[in-house]
Amino acid sequence: MQAGPVIATRGLSKDYGSGRGLVELDLEVGQGEVFGLLGPNGAGKSTMLRLLLDLIKPTAGSARVLGLDSISDSLEVRGRVGFLPGDLALYPKLTGGGVLEYFTQLRGGVDRRVRDALVERFDAVLDRPIRQLSAGNRQKLGLVQAFMHEPELLILDEPIAGLDPLVQRSFHSLLSEVRAQGRTVLLSSHTLSEVERVTDRLAILRNGRLVVVDSVENLRRVAVQRLEIEFAAPVDPAEFRALPGVVDAAAVDATVTVSFEGSADPVVKVAASHYVRAVRPQDGDLEDIFLRYYRTDTT
Amino acid sequence: MSRPVTQLTLRLRLPSTMSAAVGLIAVMAAVGALFPAVGHSIGKLHVPKSVGNLLGGGDYGTVTGWFRSEIAIIYAPLVIGALAITGASAATAGEEEDRILALVLAYPIRRSRLIIAKAAAIAAVVLIIALAVWIGLILGVALAGGGITIWHITALAVQLAFFGLAIGALAITLAAATGRRSLATGVAAGVAVLGWLINSFAPLVSVLSWLKYVSLFYYYTGHDPLTRGIDLPSLVVLGLVTFLLMAIAIRSIERRDLRA
Numbered sequence: 001m002q003a004g005p006v007i008a009t010r011g012l013s014k015d016y017g018s019g020r021g022l023v024e025l026d027l028e029v030g031q032g033e034v035f036g037l038l039g040p041n042g043a044g045k046s047t048m049l050r051l052l053l054d055l056i057k058p059t060a061g062s063a064r065v066l067g068l069d070s071i072s073d074s075l076e077v078r079g080r081v082g083f084l085p086g087d088l089a090l091y092p093k094l095t096g097g098g099v100l101e102y103f104t105q106l107r108g109g110v111d112r113r114v115r116d117a118l119v120e121r122f123d124a125v126l127d128r129p130i131r132q133l134s135a136g137n138r139q140k141l142g143l144v145q146a147f148m149h150e151p152e153l154l155i156l157d158e159p160i161a162g163l164d165p166l167v168q169r170s171f172h173s174l175l176s177e178v179r180a181q182g183r184t185v186l187l188s189s190h191t192l193s194e195v196e197r198v199t200d201r202l203a204i205l206r207n208g209r210l211v212v213v214d215s216v217e218n219l220r221r222v223a224v225q226r227l228e229i230e231f232a233a234p235v236d237p238a239e240f241r242a243l244p245g246v247v248d249a250a251a252v253d254a255t256v257t258v259s260f261e262g263s264a265d266p267v268v269k270v271a272a273s274h275y276v277r278a279v280r281p282q283d284g285d286l287e288d289i290f291l292r293y294y295r296t297d298t299t
Numbered sequence: 300m301s302r303p304v305t306q307l308t309l310r311l312r313l314p315s316t317m318s319a320a321v322g323l324i325a326v327m328a329a330v331g332a333l334f335p336a337v338g339h340s341i342g343k344l345h346v347p348k349s350v351g352n353l354l355g356g357g358d359y360g361t362v363t364g365w366f367r368s369e370i371a372i373i374y375a376p377l378v379i380g381a382l383a384i385t386g387a388s389a390a391t392a393g394e395e396e397d398r399i400l401a402l403v404l405a406y407p408i409r410r411s412r413l414i415i416a417k418a419a420a421i422a423a424v425v426l427i428i429a430l431a432v433w434i435g436l437i438l439g440v441a442l443a444g445g446g447i448t449i450w451h452i453t454a455l456a457v458q459l460a461f462f463g464l465a466i467g468a469l470a471i472t473l474a475a476a477t478g479r480r481s482l483a484t485g486v487a488a489g490v491a492v493l494g495w496l497i498n499s500f501a502p503l504v505s506v507l508s509w510l511k512y513v514s515l516f517y518y519y520t521g522h523d524p525l526t527r528g529i530d531l532p533s534l535v536v537l538g539l540v541t542f543l544l545m546a547i548a549i550r551s552i553e554r555r556d557l558r559a
């Protein structure tokens with residue numbers, strides 16, 4: 001177990017030629033953290049994760065993983081890391097069980113009891129060919145293979161994509177256990193709501209650049225939330241616009257959509273003075289949620 | 300080498316390999332059975348020399364000529380080339396394009412070992428086809444009434460196997476260097492067909508006769524294994540080409556980015 005950070009990148013860059021994948025990323029992830037890499041599609045999340053595993057080579061900068069150089073010590077790094085690629089693909093003709101058996105042999109030293117417990121936990125389908133499985137069922141197999149050797153570091157590219165809510169819950173509880181054991185997780189996502197409950201810290205990427213790194217707690221304080229409130233009768237949105245933290249409020253018929261930073265308390269209290277039929281939280285784009293960071297630089 | 304990689308690659312190639320092998324044996328038996336009926340009359344046809352060369356000398360009148368023209372020059376190398384090329388491209392660049400290697404290579408396995416393990420599986424495919432040709436020829440020649448010794452049949456199968464290995468290695472190298480399945484398949488197939496054309500036509504044009512030496516096909520059948528047995532120098536050339544191509548494949552895949 002190394003004393004320093006589990007992941008440390010220095011000026012890590014990837015220029016694909018046609019477009020910048022990642023620009024001079026300096027990032028540290030500490031032991032026992034569940035760290036989220038957040039950014040819209042094309043932000044450079046997969047690029048960063050693939051660089052850590054030497055699947056692609058950086059055009060500048062370097063990365064250390066588990067205290068090892070990501071390129072020259074890649075074999076050892078890959079032996080100690082569990083990886084779930086984004087857009088997971090498996091051998092279409094093999095069954096789920098066949099795929100897991102292959103990866104078990106390729107990995108070596110896997111405790112089959114741990115693997116089988118994961119299969120049960122995620123209710124993974126083993127007896128059908130991969131090509132017949134839904135994306136969610138394939139993703140479960142991807143998660144099993146990533147966790148089955150109980151690695152000290154997990155690198156998961158969009159792990160929640162395609163999982164139904166029940167499986168998401170199993171995944172979240174698994175993450176909590178992993179963190180409690182002092183193991184480290186780096187995962188990516190393009191939606192805040194997917195990761196805000198499971199991560200300790202977040203890095204927000206945009207166009208290959210790091211926008212901000214902070215605790216989820218602090219980021220939520222400045223995140224713009226959006227609530228759709230359906231009233232029994234039309235309500236003037238100006239009532240909400242005047243409130244502290246409110247960024248925007250608009251009404252369509254009897255439904256008001258309010259965007260605000262920080263606490264929902266003032267908005268809810270004003271809404272409560274009317275008859276509220278329904279309240280629906282809206283999943284915004286990251287650009288809308290982190291207006292504060294995105295509006296300053298215009299690229 | 301990695302045993303699970305070789306095993307899985309071979310397992311995925313086995314259905315097409317086995318049906319090709321069975322098909323080869325059946326066709327060669329049929330070709331042999333046909334000889335007594337048509338061989339003598341076809342032998343009297345006057346085929347233009349260029350066409351004759353394409354068909355392996357145009358000497359249909361003997362069992363050796365019959366099999367040389369039907370099997371040795373066209374059918375067997377076509378099948379072994381097609382399976383080696385498609386198998387090699389699918390197992391390497393195909394898996395890369397399908398994003399499967401993005402996970403496999405996150406496992407603790409060197410890219411060089413992965414490529415060698417996959418090459419071993421393709422070599423097994425090649426050997427199965429060469430064995431099928433050997434069995435098919437024995438069967439076919441027997442049905443034709445005999446005329447080629449088992450030693451000469453073995454010679455053809457051995458030359459063919461080395462030819463298949465070299466063609467497969469070419470496809471692996473192209474796939475390893477580019478990660479593009481259709482490019483690897485297309486270029487390797489183009490090289491094989493061009494080699495066949497060169498081998499057939501170069502002898503006719505004296506200024507181009509040196510060209511035959513650049514054709515892999517020449518080292519397979521240029522010395523006519525069905526009548527003259529194994530040609531060791533040809534096997535050495537094919538073996539060296541295979542070895543060299545694999546060395547290039549290993550170097551080029553270690554250096555580049557995984558595509559998908």
Ligand SMILES: Nc1ncnc2c1ncn2[C@@H]1O[C@H](COP(=O)(O)OP(=O)(O)O)[C@@H](O)[C@H]1O
Nearest residue numbers: 016018019020021040041042043044045046047
């Ligand atoms: N192999 C590649 N060749 C060229 N450009 C690429 C390649 N892979 C990714 N990119 C580009 O790099 C940027 C970052 O991509 P990626 O890391 O996949 O983003 P994310 O995972 O955050 O969606 C995008 O603009 C993408 O188009």
Ligand SMILES: [Mg+2]
Nearest residue numbers: 045046047086
């Ligand atoms: Mg991605």
